Amino acid sequence: MPADPRPLLLGIERELQALSWWEPVAPPPRALASTQPFCIDTLSFPQWLQFVLxxxxxxxxxxxxxxxxRIAVYPMAVESFRSLPEDTRALEDAIALLDEALSGRAVERTS
Known part of the structure; x- marks a missing residue:
């Protein structure tokens, strides 16, 4: 694990902003209280990254x-972004770096 993983978190934030997916207002508390993985029933994946992870x-x-x-956010990112028109490779790479840093294992990247 890196000495300070904060730059990895900042990298994800920057990529969300670059895609114009960074939201100025948090979703309602009930949306953040979801018990589903990645709050899939109440949040978009970018919202989950910003407001939960x-x-x-x-x-x-x-x-x-x-x-x-034990973290594997990258596979969910790839699946979530698959059908989007935006180029999400930089965000996917930022997420893969975080997965690798926390898990201590290389992530098999799709691109």
């Missing part, structure tokens, strides 16, 4: 708590 990892870092080591 990034804040939770940042909170763990701020608290000095251990970060998850």
């Amino acid at each position: 990034l804040p939770r990892l940042q909170a763990l870092l701020d608290a000095g708590a251990p970060l998850p080591t």
